Amino acid sequence: MEDDYDVYATLKILIIGESGVGKSSFLMRFAENKFHPDQSATIGIDFKIKCIRVEGEKIKLSIWDTAGQERFRTLTPSFYRNGQGCILVYDVTKYTTFAKLDEWLNELDSHSTKKDIVKLLVGNKIDKEPREVTEEDGLRFASKHNMMFTEASAKTMEGVQLAFEELVVRILQTPGLWEPNEKGGIQIHRKSHSSEENSCAC
Numbered sequence: 001m002e003d004d005y006d007v008y009a010t011l012k013i014l015i016i017g018e019s020g021v022g023k024s025s026f027l028m029r030f031a032e033n034k035f036h037p038d039q040s041a042t043i044g045i046d047f048k049i050k051c052i053r054v055e056g057e058k059i060k061l062s063i064w065d066t067a068g069q070e071r072f073r074t075l076t077p078s079f080y081r082n083g084q085g086c087i088l089v090y091d092v093t094k095y096t097t098f099a100k101l102d103e104w105l106n107e108l109d110s111h112s113t114k115k116d117i118v119k120l121l122v123g124n125k126i127d128k129e130p131r132e133v134t135e136e137d138g139l140r141f142a143s144k145h146n147m148m149f150t151e152a153s154a155k156t157m158e159g160v161q162l163a164f165e166e167l168v169v170r171i172l173q174t175p176g177l178w179e180p181n182e183k184g185g186i187q188i189h190r191k192s193h194s195s196e197e198n199s200c201a202c
Ligand SMILES: Nc1nc2c(ncn2[C@@H]2O[C@H](COP(=O)(O)OP(=O)(O)OP(=O)(O)O)[C@@H](O)[C@H]2O)c(=O)[nH]1
Pocket: 017, 018, 019, 020, 021, 022, 023, 024, 025, 026, 036, 037, 038, 039, 040, 041, 042, 043, 066, 067, 068, 069, 124, 125, 126, 127, 128, 152, 153, 154, 155, 156
């Protein structure tokens, strides 16, 4: 089993949003650098572990992905419990997914156990045409709700890695939201980091 001695912090990240917006694809691209054009709908909850280096520190992420389709959704309280970051995804080519964001935020607010949970809004599928949601629409919604914002494509990879990195940086900057791992906090060695060093086997 992989030793966690040099893991500085372990964080729980949630991915939510309407069915078909690309939540599982976004996670698959980040965790395994793969994309499936025929990605099947999530049933229940899926989760993946991935380590990244942020500012020289090894951060272990457990990333939880839930079904957008209500009939496939289960165990909602445990999905949200102790989440420190949340990625709320919509599809820039489908306005209906953007129009549902308020409902997803309400769901997050009612189940979240950490009041300072960091929220990132992601407009996915920017590789696809025609667009129904502009970048300004996304930006406006994000600033109104005090969220971070980016656009991305799970298909082309654009914006995916950076989205996770920036979310993690913001979580680490939020006092009281996380604690250093006991051993990792002591044994951490600072390293310079290039883009290849930003992910590591975990
Ligand atoms: N063109 C394009 N297609 C994408 C992108 N991301 C996901 N898709 C496709 O969109 C479809 C739905 O993707 P999923 O990742 O299953 O969506 P989801 O949000 O996890 O859906 P649920 O599991 O039902 O909640 C799949 O056919 C994906 O291949 C993207 O960035 N660009």
